[in-house]
Structures are given as C-alpha cells and as structure tokens.
Amino acid sequence: MSFCRSRLKDKKRIVVKVGTSTLTYENGKINLNRIDKLARVLSDFQNMGKELILVSSGAMGLGVGKMKLEERPHSVSERQAIAAVGQSELMHIYSKSFAEYGHIVGQILLTRDVVDNAKPRTNVTNTFVSLMKMGVIPVVNENDSVSIEEIESKVSVGFGDNDTLSSIVAMLVKADLLIILTDIDGFFDKDPRKNQDAVLVRHISSITPEIENAAGGVGSLRGTGGMQTKISAAKMALANGIDMILANGGDPFLIYDIMNGGDIGTLFSAE
DSSP states (O other), X not given: XXXXXXXXXXXXXXXXXXXXXXXXXXXXXXXXXXXXXXXXXXXXXXXXTOEEEEEEOOHHHHHHHHTTOSSOXXXXXXXXXXXXXXXXXXXXXXXXXXXXXXXXXEEEEEXXXXXXXXXXXXXXXXXXXXXXXXXXXXEEEEOTTTOOHHHHTOTTTSOOSHHHHXXXXXXXXXXXXXXXXXXXXXXXXXXXXXXXXXXXXXXXXXXXXXXXXXXXXXXXXXXXXXXXHHHHHHHHHHHTTOEEEEEEOSSTTHHHHHHTTOOOSEEEOOO
C-alpha cells in the first residue's frame, strides 16, 4: 500500500459521484440492487463519522422508464419534462434505500449561475454544511428542468455533465476526497474497449497533455460524460488540493477497499 493510498482512510468529507451507467442495466432500466448496495455502503461510512455527499445522474433514464417511452425524446423541452419526472423517481428510490439503513437524504439541484455568483454560491454552500451537520446526506444533480447544458452536452456553457458538477461540489464544500464511480476500472493509457493491450494507470499526479489526449474518445455507453469529462474533473480537483479516485462502480462495496488503501482504480493525487 502506497503512502498516497494509505492516507485515504483518514479522509472525512467525501463526495461520491455515480453515473447513469452505474445506476442502470444495459437496457436502461434502473439497477435497484446496486442502488441498495450504494445506500448501504454510504450509510455505513456515515455511521463511522464520515461526511458524505452523493452526486447522482440517472434522472433522464428513470423518467424514460417511468413514462414507458421506448427512447429518450428528441426535443429539449420534452427531455426537460422527462428529467423532472425522473428526478422525483430517483429521489424516491434514494429516500427509501437510505431509510432502510437509518439515514435521511436531502435533494440539492444546481445550475451554473448558482455557483458562478457569490451570494447564491455562499447560500448553497451553507445549505450543504447545514445538511451535513444535521447528519443528512445531500443528493445532488444538475437541475435539468431549468438548465439544458447537460441535456445538450455543451460542457463549455454549463456543467454539461455530473463529473464536472461533482468536482465543483467537492470544491464548494472543501471535500477531502472525490470518488467517481463509472463503468470502467479507471484511467487507461488507451481505450480498453478497443485495445486489449490498454494499461490501467494507477496513480496520476498531474494532468498532462498526453493524459488529456489519451482520454479522448473513451466514453460511456449510457451516460453523457466520457473520460474527457472525468479528466477535467480530476484537473479541477488537483488544482484545489482534493484527491480523486476513478473506479468501477459495478460493486459499490469496493468503496471499502478504496478507503482502506486498496489498489483500486486510478488515484489522482499531487503527492
């Protein structure tokens, strides 16, 4: 166990981001077993005295399922409507799952203007802090019914994806660690889906142009973000002194191994 990994057990304020690909099956339906495991693990860490914030995708996919649609709508306004339905369903599932383990969740929906302006940024940061002091686990998503950046995938205009959002949330609350759970094992030197000789990079101390180039084209089958958005999130985290882990969310129990210093996924750390 390296020094960098061994210190993860001491991290207290942790942001965990789960993407659509982690929360759903390949057919797009919600993976209730995985959500239950995630709720159990995060509740357990809360019981240990950690402070947890969950940044969750999945509203659009849930909305499509709830409305019994064969595919996502094509117009932005219809997608916003479906996201509103899905967000309610997502919070209902999280509320029930966390309640099974004795914990309460609170919803925070963010738009870019909130974090770009001083007063609302201070207000939402205070809300995060108050929720954590109360022992409530904040569940965060972009407000897709108001903001269209993620729906249109225009990263340069707004958050554009929940990888960026999770890093911004980590900055707002001065988190000690950001864990991004996705559908591959970490950062590879090339796309592992296309290259059998792809090598998993265990530790990255700085985001070089070579790393940014290697990230291009490695995307998710069911989410809006790809490896490029995760590298952007890591770059932001490193610039603010926040360690980040990128790992496979197929089994949320691996968070125990991560926090115990196991050689899981890719660690982004300046040390």
